[in-house]
Amino acid sequence: MKTAKITEVFFSLQGEGPYVGTGHVFVRFADCNIKCRYCDTQKQRYKEYDVNALILEVKGLLRKHNSKYLSLTGGEPLLQAEFIFDFLKKARFKKTFVYLETNGILYDNFRMVLGLTDVVSVDIKLPSATKTKAFWPEHREFLKLCKGKKVFAKAVITVSTVNEDIRKLVRLLKEADKTIPLIIQPDSKGISRKLVNKAMRFQEYALQYLPDVRVIPQVHKFLNIR
Numbered sequence: 001m002k003t004a005k006i007t008e009v010f011f012s013l014q015g016e017g018p019y020v021g022t023g024h025v026f027v028r029f030a031d032c033n034i035k036c037r038y039c040d041t042q043k044q045r046y047k048e049y050d051v052n053a054l055i056l057e058v059k060g061l062l063r064k065h066n067s068k069y070l071s072l073t074g075g076e077p078l079l080q081a082e083f084i085f086d087f088l089k090k091a092r093f094k095k096t097f098v099y100l101e102t103n104g105i106l107y108d109n110f111r112m113v114l115g116l117t118d119v120v121s122v123d124i125k126l127p128s129a130t131k132t133k134a135f136w137p138e139h140r141e142f143l144k145l146c147k148g149k150k151v152f153a154k155a156v157i158t159v160s161t162v163n164e165d166i167r168k169l170v171r172l173l174k175e176a177d178k179t180i181p182l183i184i185q186p187d188s189k190g191i192s193r194k195l196v197n198k199a200m201r202f203q204e205y206a207l208q209y210l211p212d213v214r215v216i217p218q219v220h221k222f223l224n225i226r
């Protein structure tokens with residue numbers, strides 16, 4: 001039987017994006033295909049789960065906390081897309097929304113689980129913040145697959161984020177579907193007046209082209225929860 005590397009399975013409040021404050025059962029998959037400078041989930045220990053063990057644990061937590069959201073997060077969950085497909089297929093969640101948090105790069109793997117997810121949070125990687133290479137073509141392909149789905153885009157910004165990246169981000173969303181909400185997320189490790197002002201400036205710029213642009217920090221960090 002297939003297994004997956006999972007760092008943790010837990011219940012908490014969603015701390016990011018438009019669903020902030022809703023109670024989710026999180027499954028955090030280990031490993032990532034990139035290495036962002038601001039990442040806070042690298043090098044975590046993991047446990048191997050098979051599909052049945054994960055279903056049991058997830059369903060137990062959903063019941064216990066009266067939750068209707070299951071968040072597949074990471075790392076990059078789509079690195080383990082085959083396992084996710086088997087897991088979601090077998091679990092047959094009924095009144096649960098499957099929420100996928102992804103860096104929006106592995107579009108071929110996304111095809112595998114596309115029909116089994118309800119909400120997709122696509123993290124658009126701005127190279128001036130991540131200090132990795134740019135992934136604009138991959139993000140473009142990924143967003144094409146999201147047509148007709150509940151989706152929002154998120155971009156972490158740091159003090160080193162440049163205007164050019166924001167211009168490219170806005171162009172990307174305008175071309176994909178300008179109704180996709182954009183969440184600008186100031187890097188939690190570097191919250192300062194300067195960074196917040198920058199986020200607000202980027203928001204003002206983006207609102208000239210996109211109807212829904214919000215600045216939302218990682219709320220779970222303020223609450224001191226996972």
Ligand code: SF4
Pocket residue numbers: 032033034035036038039040041042074075076103
């Ligand atoms: S994509 Fe996410 S998990 Fe991967 S390195 Fe960047 S912040 Fe970390």
